[in-house]
Amino acid sequence: MGGGLRRPRFSLRGPLPQTPTRKGRGKADLPSHLWLLLPAVTANLLVFLWPMLNLATLSFRDSASGGALLPGFSLATWAGLLTDPYYAELVVDSIGVSLLITALTLLCAYPIAWFVHRAPDRWRNLLMVACIAPLLVSAVVRTYGWLVILGDHGLVPGLLRALGFAHPPPLVFNQTGVVIGLTEVLMPYMILSLLAGFGRLNPTLEEAAASLGARPIAVFRRIILPLSLPGVLLGCLLAFVLAASSFITPSLLGGGRVPLLATEIYDEAIVTLNWPVAAALSVVVLAVFGVALVLYGRLSHAVA
Amino acid sequence: MPASRRLLLSAPLAMPFIRTAHAAPRTVTFAAYAGIFQENYEPVVVDAFRRAYPDINVFYYPITNSAQTLGMLRAQRALPQIDVAMMDVTVAKTATDEGLLEPIPRDSLPVLAELTPKAFIDGVAGPAVLYDNLVLLYGPNQVKTEPTSWKVLWDGAFTREIAITAAPDIIGLAFTLVANRVFGGGDYRQSLDAGITAISEMAPRVLTWDPKPDAYTFIIEGSAALGVGWNARGQTYALQSNGRLAAAIPDEGSLFQVNTINLVKGSQQSDEALKFLAYTLSAEAQKAFTERMFYGPVNTHAEIDPKALARTASTPARLAKMMDVDWLVVAKMREAVTEQWRRRILRLR
Numbered sequence: 050m051g052g053g054l055r056r057p058r059f060s061l062r063g064p065l066p067q068t069p070t071r072k073g074r075g076k077a078d079l080p081s082h083l084w085l086l087l088p089a090v091t092a093n094l095l096v097f098l099w100p101m102l103n104l105a106t107l108s109f110r111d112s113a114s115g116g117a118l119l120p121g122f123s124l125a126t127w128a129g130l131l132t133d134p135y136y137a138e139l140v141v142d143s144i145g146v147s148l149l150i151t152a153l154t155l156l157c158a159y160p161i162a163w164f165v166h167r168a169p170d171r172w173r174n175l176l177m178v179a180c181i182a183p184l185l186v187s188a189v190v191r192t193y194g195w196l197v198i199l200g201d202h203g204l205v206p207g208l209l210r211a212l213g214f215a216h217p218p219p220l221v222f223n224q225t226g227v228v229i230g231l232t233e234v235l236m237p238y239m240i241l242s243l244l245a246g247f248g249r250l251n252p253t254l255e256e257a258a259a260s261l262g263a264r265p266i267a268v269f270r271r272i273i274l275p276l277s278l279p280g281v282l283l284g285c286l287l288a289f290v291l292a293a294s295s296f297i298t299p300s301l302l303g304g305g306r307v308p309l310l311a312t313e314i315y316d317e318a319i320v321t322l323n324w325p326v327a328a329a330l331s332v333v334v335l336a337v338f339g340v341a342l343v344l345y346g347r348l349s350h351a352v353a
Numbered sequence: 354m355p356a357s358r359r360l361l362l363s364a365p366l367a368m369p370f371i372r373t374a375h376a377a378p379r380t381v382t383f384a385a386y387a388g389i390f391q392e393n394y395e396p397v398v399v400d401a402f403r404r405a406y407p408d409i410n411v412f413y414y415p416i417t418n419s420a421q422t423l424g425m426l427r428a429q430r431a432l433p434q435i436d437v438a439m440m441d442v443t444v445a446k447t448a449t450d451e452g453l454l455e456p457i458p459r460d461s462l463p464v465l466a467e468l469t470p471k472a473f474i475d476g477v478a479g480p481a482v483l484y485d486n487l488v489l490l491y492g493p494n495q496v497k498t499e500p501t502s503w504k505v506l507w508d509g510a511f512t513r514e515i516a517i518t519a520a521p522d523i524i525g526l527a528f529t530l531v532a533n534r535v536f537g538g539g540d541y542r543q544s545l546d547a548g549i550t551a552i553s554e555m556a557p558r559v560l561t562w563d564p565k566p567d568a569y570t571f572i573i574e575g576s577a578a579l580g581v582g583w584n585a586r587g588q589t590y591a592l593q594s595n596g597r598l599a600a601a602i603p604d605e606g607s608l609f610q611v612n613t614i615n616l617v618k619g620s621q622q623s624d625e626a627l628k629f630l631a632y633t634l635s636a637e638a639q640k641a642f643t644e645r646m647f648y649g650p651v652n653t654h655a656e657i658d659p660k661a662l663a664r665t666a667s668t669p670a671r672l673a674k675m676m677d678v679d680w681l682v683v684a685k686m687r688e689a690v691t692e693q694w695r696r697r698i699l700r701l702r
C-alpha cells in the first residue's frame with residue numbers, strides 16, 4: 050500500500066477485537082459507585098423506609114375501644130379492615146373519584162397545554178408561568194376560593210339564579226365540589242407533564258399528514274395523540290396519585306359527606322385515636338400507588 | 354516561682370470561669386389547647402402563676418387537640434418533654450391505660466379536697482379541671498328569636514343553613530346523645546337509635562357535617578344560621594362578634610364535656626409541675642378563668658361573679674337539666690355510633 054495510507058491495526062477478515070469487559074475494565078470503579086450511592090440510600094432508609102416500616106408494624110397491633118394501643122402482634126386490625134364492607138367501599142370510592150378527577154383534569158389541561166406548546170416563542174414562557182402560577186398559592190387558600198365561587202351564595206349559583214334557575218344544585222359540601230376543586234388544583238401538574246410529552250412532536254409529521262389529505266381531527270387522532278401519550282400517562286399518574294392522597298380539598302369542600310382514604314386516615318389517627326387502622330389504611334394507600342406505578346410502567350412500555 | 358505568686362498570677366485567668374452559684378429556674382412545659390383557649394388561659398392563669406412563683410418558668414405548648422397531645426406523649430415515652438398536659442377525659446383515660454400519666458392520689462395535694470367529687474374519674478390519672486357544655490349556636494341576624502329548643506334544627510326554615518361537626522368528633526357524639534334525649538330515646542347506654550334516626554331526618558337540611566375551621570366561624574360570616582358547639586367558645590366568640598353569633602342552652606338541657614389536668618409520667622420537674630397543676634385547680638385560678646372564658650369550675654370554693662356564672666351551665670337551674678354522661682362509656686360506643694352515622698346520616702345528600 051502506498052500514498053501514505055497506514056496499515057490497519059486489525060484485519061477485517063478476522064474477528065473484531067473485543068472491547069474490554071466490565072469485569073476486566075470496571076473492577077476498580079464498582080466500590081466508588083457504591084460510595085456515591087451511600088448518602089442517598091442512607092437518607093432514603095432513614096426518612097422513608099424506616100418510617101414506612103414503623104407504620105406497617107403499627108398496623109399489626111390492636112387498639113382497645115377507647116383508643117389505647119394494646120401490646121403485642123395482632124391481625125385483628127387487618128381482619129377488621131378486610132372484612133368490613135365500609136372500607137372496601139372507601140377504597141373503591143377513593144379510586145373511582147380519583148380516576149374521575151384524573152380524566153377531567155386531562156380533558157381540561159390538554160387543550161391548554163397544546164395552546165401553550167403551539168404559542169410563539171416570545172409568549173410561551175409567559176403562558177407557562179401563568180399555568181403554573183396557581184402552585185405558588187397554598188392549596189388551602191385556593192380551596193377556600195372555590196368555596197366563595199361555588200358556595201350557595203357564591204358566584205356560580207348567583208349566575209345560575211340570574212339565568213332563571215330558582216334552585217341551583219348545591220356545588221359545595223358534596224362530591225361535586227370536591228371534584229371541581231381537585232381538578233383545578235391538579236391542572237398545573239397535568240399541564241407540565243403534557244408539555245414535557247409534547248416535546249416528542251414534530252410539526253413536519255403533521256404537515257405531511259395534512260398534505261396527504263388528513264383532516265385536523267385525523268391528524269390529532271393519528272399523529273398528535275399517539276405521540277403525546279407518554280406525557281399523558283405521566284400526567285395521569287401524577288394526577289391520580291395526588292388526587293388519591295389529597296386531604297385538604299376533600300376536607301374543606303366535602304362537608305363530611307365525601308369519605309376518602311386520606312380523610313379517613315385523619316379521622317382514625319386524630320379523632321378516634323385508632324392508630325393501627327390509620328396505619329393499615331396508609332399501607333393500603335401505598336399499595337394502590339404501587340399498582341398505579343406498575344400500570345404506568347406497563348402502559349409506558351406499550352406506547353413507547 | 355513561689356506558690357503564692359503562682360496563685361496571684363493565675364487568679365485573673367480563672368476569673369471569667371468563676372460564676373456566682375445560684376439555682377437556675379426550672380421550666381415546666383404545659384401542653385394545652387391553642388387558639389382562643391391559649392389567648393385567654395395564658396394571661397389569666399399561667400401568667401398569674403409565673404408572678405406567684407418567679408423561680409418556676411412555665412412554657413405553654415399549644416396543641417390542636419387532645420389527640421395530638423396523646424401522640425406526643427406516646428412518641429416521648431422514653432424522655433418526656435411535656436410535664437403537665439390538659440386533655441379531654443376520654444383521651445386522658447387512654448393515656449392513663451397506656452401508662453403515660455402519673456396518678457395523682459386525692460391526698461397528695463391540699464387543693465384536691467376543694468374539688469367537686471365529680472372531678473375525680475375512675476381510671477383517669479388526673480382530676481377534671483374545667484367543664485364545658487354543648488350549646489345551640491345561632492346567628493341573631495338570621496334567627497330573630499332566641500331558640501329555646503333543640504328541635505329548631507329540625508325546622509325546615511333553615512335548610513342548608515346548619516353547620517354541625519359529625520361523629521366521630523366529640524361534638525357529633527354529644528349531639529347524638531342530646532338528640533336521643535330530645536326524641537325520647539331513653540338511656541344512652543342501651544340504645545341511641547332514636548337520636549340517630551332523628552339526625553338522619555334532618556341530614557338533608559344540613560349545609561356541612563364538617564365546618565372548617567368550625568361552626569362558630571360559619572355562623573359569624575353568615576354561611577350558616579344554626580350550629581352546635583361548646584359553650585365557652587360560643588360565649589367568647591359571641592362577645593367578640595358584634596352580635597353575629599349567640600349561644601343558647603335549650604330547655605331540654607345539655608351535657609358536660611370534661612377537661613382534665615395531668616402530670617406526665619417521667620417528668621423531669623415533677624415537683625414544680627405539681628405546684629403548677631395545683632395552681633390551675635385553685636379557687637383563684639378557677640374564678641379568674643371562669644369569669645374570663647365561661648368554663649364551668651371544678652373548685653367548689655371558687656366564688657364566681659353571678660354575671661359570668663349565668664353564661665355557664667353551672668347555675669342551679671341549668672344543672673338540673675344537664676344529662677349525666679359517663680364519657681368513658683361513650684368512648685367505648687364511639688365506633689358503633691360512628692358506623693351508624695356513616696351508614697344512615699352522612700350518605701344522605
